[in-house]
Amino acid sequence: MKNWIMNLFGRGSPGSMSCRQVGAVLQDYLDGQIDSERAQRIEEHLEECRRCGMEAETYERIKATLAAQRTELPAESVERLRDFGKRLAAGDDPSAP
C-alpha cells in the first residue's frame, strides 16, 4: 500500500516519476518517442507500479492487435504499378502527346 501511494505521487527514489507523469507520456514511450534517459525512468516506474504496468500492457495489446490487421497487398496491383513505374523510368510517359 505504501509503495502504491509513493508511486502515485512520485515520492519514491530520487528522480522517480509519478503515475500522472508516466500516464502523460506513456503512449509516446510505447511508440519509442522518448529519450533514453526518460525511458529508463518510465521503465522503472512501470516495473514498480502495478496500475501503470497494467495500463502499458493494455496499450501494447491494442497496438499489437492493430499491427496484426496489416494485410498483404494485392500482388497484381503491386505488379501493375511496378510495371507502370518502370515504363515511366524508361521515359515512356503514357499521357505525353
Add this chain to the structure above:
Amino acid sequence: MNDTSFERYVMPEIEVLLRVANSLTRNYAEAEDLVQDTLLRAYRGIDGFDGRHPRAWLLTILRNTHINRNRRRRPELLRDPDVANDRVVSAASPDRADSGIDNEIDSEIVDALGTLSEQFRQVVELIDIDGLSYNEAAEVLDVPVGTVMSRLHRARSRIRDRLARVGFDPRRSL
C-alpha cells in the same frame, strides 16, 4: 528528366504508397488508380526534388492527388454531410478486419477502431496498421505532428475505454 532518380527514390516506395492509398480510399482499385496518378506526378516533378525524405515528398503528392481526385470526381462527398457520414459508417467493418481475428479481445479492438470517427480512425490506420511515422502521417493528413499525436493518443484511449466498458482485461491473454 532524371530517370535514375525516379528509380532510386520512387520505385522503392510503391508498396507504402499503395497501402496508404488504400487507407485513404478503402478500395484497392481506387487506391491503385491513385498511386498511378501519384507516380505520374512524381515522374514529372522529380527534377525539382532535392533527394531528401523521398517518402515524405511522395506522401505529399499522394495526399494532394487524392484531394484533387475527390474534388473532381466526387464533389458531393465534400458538400453533403449525410454522404460523408455514410462513408464513416461503411468504414466500420473494413475488409482487413476479416482476417486474423482469433479471439474476442482482438474482435473488440477491431470493432472499436471501426466506431471511431474518420479523423481518428485514419491516424490509427496510418500509424498502427500501415506503419507510418508520426511525421509521415502528418504529411498524408496535412496537419501538424502534434495534431497527429493528439488524435492517435485519444483514439487509442477510446479503444482502451471500450475494452474496459465491455469488461475485457487484456492482461489475461498477454
